[in-house]
Amino acid sequence: MEEIISSERCFEEHMPEASREIREAIVALLPRLRRFAVTLTRNQADGDDLVQITVERAIARIDRWQDGTRLDSWMYRIMKNAWIDEVRSRQRQNKVFAPDEAGATVGFEDETIDLRLRAMSVEKAMATLPDEQRLAVALVLVEGQSYREAADIMGVPIGTLTSRLARGRDALEAILNPAKGAP
Template identity: 50%
Template sequence: MKRWNSASEAGTTFVSQGIEALLPRLRRFARGLTGNVADADDIVQSACEKALGSASQWANGTRLDSWLYRIIHTVWLDELRRRRHRNGTGLDEAVEEPGGDVVAHVEARLRLEEVRRLMAELPNEQRAVMLLVCVEGLGYRDAAEVLSVPIGTVMSRLARGRAALLTRLGEAPRRVADGRRG
């Protein structure tokens, strides 16, 4: 007959299991922040270790993913302060190769690569908001809590980020055609 776990033990296990389940999304958020695979995974690992070391600080009833996004963002800002950001293009290193028409595939990859490159050019605070809301699907309130800013700031940064992305996407085909992609 199984016994049920104490609240503290179950809670710690809950966080551990939750983090493992969230690893793909944490890697995606970190990839968007850093722009390359190695930096992103280093940050996720560091953030996970910090989170597990302070699992008791996570409050039941709040979003585990938001708590982890906040830790990742903090680790990344700390890293930026320590060294200059190496803005690589490593996103495709581990991406599976889809099949289908070769020309269409190449064009699509160029387009998405362009979006990632433009995202990397955004100011860090706009990029973080775009990733949290547009990619990770957080609501404004949760994104504001992750970044420790007011909701109005989230809205402003989102509006500026989207506008910049749209402006540059409109210019992107010309840059690709001119062979001036970064």
């Protein structure tokens, strides 16, 4: 209920000319928009961000909405276009012109090359872990946090942290030393 009241205040601040019916209709659409956003993004946090972007764009462009047309369809189009923009942006950010290994040996002496290549392998292996395992491994094994500190940072019980850490270690071992077999 607080979100609806907060949304109403936001609409009144940014859409004083919009009718109360339009504001109420947008607020009523929020659960459906969120459900659609999570379906598009396949991620709760990205979905929430996408809803935020959609509502902001709708507020900024409310004068473009034509009375008598379906508000939900208009907002779904805004959301779809915002998601397309986001996907394109992410694709541009992830383009690599040369593989990381291409410059791995530049500026290193022979004895440090193996160490640097191993570190790059670990980085790539870490990137394949699920977020919760990667975070646990990074906090405890890389950053040196205690189990209690890492659990507090992640907002989980110590048992959950140790489980994620164990699964992360096993997954890293399987990736980095495939000859030993899967965990």
